[in-house]
Amino acid sequence: xxxxxxxxxxxxxxxxxxxxxxxxxxxxxxxxxxxxxxxxxxxxxxxxxxxxxxxxxxxxxxxxxxxxxxxxxxxxxxxxxxxxxxxxxxxxxxxxxxxxxxxxxxxxxxxxxxxxx
Numbered sequence: 001x002x003x004x005x006x007x008x009x010x011x012x013x014x015x016x017x018x019x020x021x022x023x024x025x026x027x028x029x030x031x032x033x034x035x036x037x038x039x040x041x042x043x044x045x046x047x048x049x050x051x052x053x054x055x056x057x058x059x060x061x062x063x064x065x066x067x068x069x070x071x072x073x074x075x076x077x078x079x080x081x082x083x084x085x086x087x088x089x090x091x092x093x094x095x096x097x098x099x100x101x102x103x104x105x106x107x108x109x110x111x112x113x114x115x116x117x
Contacts, residue, residue, distance in 0.1 A: 004052040009064040012054060016068070019047045022078025028091045031057055040095045043069075070096040077105050085110035 006012045025046040032039040041057040054069070056062055073096060082088045085108050092098055 001046075001048075002050040004050070006052050006054040006065075007059065009061050009068055012065055012068050015045075015050065015052050016072045018050060019045075020049050021047060022076075023048060023081070024076070024078065025081040026088065027083060028088050028095075030091065036094075038091060038094060040091065066096060070098070073098060074102070079107045079109060081109045081111065083111045085112070 004011070004015060006015055025044075027044045029041045029043065030038055031041040042053055042055045044053050045051065054065065056065055059065060073092065089103055089108070093100060093102065
């Protein structure tokens, strides 16, 4: 599996363009998790063939990176695998200005719910 650390917008675009299929594991990392002033440090993505960590913490190109992720996640339709999905969904909606109904487009598999029935 190819693993990448994403620091630049062009690398992020290349990684997202190479996503294969419609299954994606996603996890968010916060530097400040006190609502409503949350601050994202980064996020991990994996499509089963490639994995990446997108470093957003104090990234000089944060706004460009945020916009690219927002524009890519908005139309994504498929299965998202998350651990503690309600939290990650709230982060995604807040940080990336996604509509509240965005998860209706996605099938969500929450590993925390499966681990603790």
